[in-house]
Amino acid sequence: MKYTVFLALFLFTGCIFQSPITVDNQVDVYQETEHSPELVDRSTQDLLVDEDVEKLLSLALAQTGTPYVYGGNDFHGFDCSGFVKYVYKYGVGKNLPRTSRGQSDYTTKLRRNELIPGDIVFFDTSRKGRINHCGIYIGNGRFVHASSGKAYSVTTSNLDKGFYKNRFRWGGRVAN
Secondary structure (H helix, E strand, C coil), rough: HHHHHHHHHHHHHHHCCCCCCCCEEEEEECCCCCCEEEEEEECCCCCCCCHHHHHHHHHHHHCCCCCEEEEEEEEEEEHHHHHHHHHHHHCCCCCCCCCCHHHHHHEEECCHHHHCCCEEEEECHHHHHHHHEEEEECCEHHHHHECCCCCCCCEEECCCHHHCCCCEEEEEEEEC
């Protein structure tokens, strides 16, 4: 019975998140606080095709509200790197390393101004000089991640404000 309720909730949750719409090498990226989407030019980005980014972002955003679980790597609960690994595996078939540091080493490093939706963002939240947190960039300075902070779940946050502003280290792009 509980699996039936969970499946129904999962399917309903998936239905309320629309897939971004692709228009001439651009992809709609939804903002949490505004209704006008940002169009991101993807014509120079050949690593993930638009359809892959749509799948990736749809799956990532569909996990919003999933509880934070240390070591979690499935829809029962995620930690940050487990969330990114899960989304890339089931969204676009990419098998990433399990840890945020491993994922950081696996990707091509990017500066903040080079980020496009679907890239992974990496943080040093402990300020000890090492990567210990990650998420998926969704556009407009926002990213989705499994937070062990106040939300204690998969949530969206802003790179340019609050806790993450001074803890961002670099972005990473996964090769096709």
